[in-house]
Amino acid sequence: MGGAASSIVSTELDLAQPDPRHLEAVVALRCAHLAETQPHDAPPTVEHVRRALAGVAAQRNFEVRVAVVWCDGAATGLVEMVSSRKGDNAHLLQVEAYVMPFERRRGVGTRLLEVAVGRARAEERTLLIGTTTERVAAGEPFARRLGARPGLVSLVYEAALAEVDTALLEAWLRAGSERAPDVELAWLGSPYPEDQLASLATVMLAMNDIPLGDLQVGDRTVTPATLRDQDGMQRSRGDERWTLVARRQGGMIVGATETLWNPANPAVLVQLGTVVLREARGRGLGRWLKAAMLERVLRERPEARLVRTDNASQNAPMQAINDALGFRVALTETVWQVEAEVAAEALGIS
Numbered sequence: 001m002g003g004a005a006s007s008i009v010s011t012e013l014d015l016a017q018p019d020p021r022h023l024e025a026v027v028a029l030r031c032a033h034l035a036e037t038q039p040h041d042a043p044p045t046v047e048h049v050r051r052a053l054a055g056v057a058a059q060r061n062f063e064v065r066v067a068v069v070w071c072d073g074a075a076t077g078l079v080e081m082v083s084s085r086k087g088d089n090a091h092l093l094q095v096e097a098y099v100m101p102f103e104r105r106r107g108v109g110t111r112l113l114e115v116a117v118g119r120a121r122a123e124e125r126t127l128l129i130g131t132t133t134e135r136v137a138a139g140e141p142f143a144r145r146l147g148a149r150p151g152l153v154s155l156v157y158e159a160a161l162a163e164v165d166t167a168l169l170e171a172w173l174r175a176g177s178e179r180a181p182d183v184e185l186a187w188l189g190s191p192y193p194e195d196q197l198a199s200l201a202t203v204m205l206a207m208n209d210i211p212l213g214d215l216q217v218g219d220r221t222v223t224p225a226t227l228r229d230q231d232g233m234q235r236s237r238g239d240e241r242w243t244l245v246a247r248r249q250g251g252m253i254v255g256a257t258e259t260l261w262n263p264a265n266p267a268v269l270v271q272l273g274t275v276v277l278r279e280a281r282g283r284g285l286g287r288w289l290k291a292a293m294l295e296r297v298l299r300e301r302p303e304a305r306l307v308r309t310d311n312a313s314q315n316a317p318m319q320a321i322n323d324a325l326g327f328r329v330a331l332t333e334t335v336w337q338v339e340a341e342v343a344a345e346a347l348g349i350s
């Protein structure tokens, strides 16, 4: 355990035009975080982080605040706070806190959470949620000390692309078109075509069917504006997104799957959500979409070595598809929740 720091101060970042010293601090903290949690990923550069923050500042759907905590003058902790501006989950503040490994147990994490509680009060948010990973054991006792309860176990899965069973992909592709002859698959470009946004938003809304365990989180709103913002943030980060949709004759989108890939971290392909409208489920569309996406990835993304995806531990249908494709659990994460006032009391804030 380190000694208590003699001076701990926090500074909030101007996301659109960060002070170069603040930006460097965020890069150093994010690199250290990644080295602990995903050590094989390429660390972000200053330019990458600058563009990502500018993308966040430009979007309108979420209020995002980032603060650095300085301990005796050195950048030691980072807290990122996100709340929805869409009218959904008006009670919620999402908080991610990180402290440099060699600076732990000196009260910096406590200071980060004080900043978060202050933010929650300013925005009248009553519940904080945050994620810990099994790769940093300190997360759990820290969360418990704040009075937080586990709300959801989330599993990060990875599959080595070289080991994906291509015969299985072909079988799923064939079965997809046979079982759903009234449906065709189509790639949507980036940015999303404006005339597809309403239909795509309706499908993405069905992501709310993903079980969220005991988390006191309500349905998330998805509108064309949400999708435009998301697209803008991905472009700012330099992410290349592929979107594949399943469309009924007549054009209505009934299912979708998306991946992100960034040339700055070329070995990793992120598989985002796969979703099928309730009335179109049980006909192999989920498998078809995933197989068609992976088939293209194998052909056109030779730099990618692994696919990473996450999945709520109670999401049996998606887990079955991922298991068959060779995805294995790489990491277990826990999402915690605590009422802002319970955390305030634990922190001794009046």
Ligand SMILES: CC(C)(COP(=O)(O)OP(=O)(O)OC[C@H]1O[C@@H](n2cnc3c(N)ncnc32)[C@H](O)[C@@H]1OP(=O)(O)O)[C@@H](O)C(=O)NCCC(=O)NCCS
Binding pocket: 095, 096, 097, 098, 099, 100, 103, 104, 105, 106, 107, 108, 109, 110, 111, 130, 131, 132, 133, 136, 137, 138, 139, 140, 141, 142, 143, 145
């Ligand atoms: C969790 C984390 C933010 C804590 O930062 P920190 O600066 O070490 O936290 P503090 O010094 O303010 O600790 C506050 C209290 O939490 C508890 N705690 C923190 N780390 C602990 C550990 N490794 N073992 C047991 N208790 C611990 C203790 O009660 C501690 O008080 P004490 O030192 O007086 O006993 C840090 O370990 C970290 O960055 N982990 C990775 C990211 C993460 O898991 N974030 C979780 C929040 S979203």
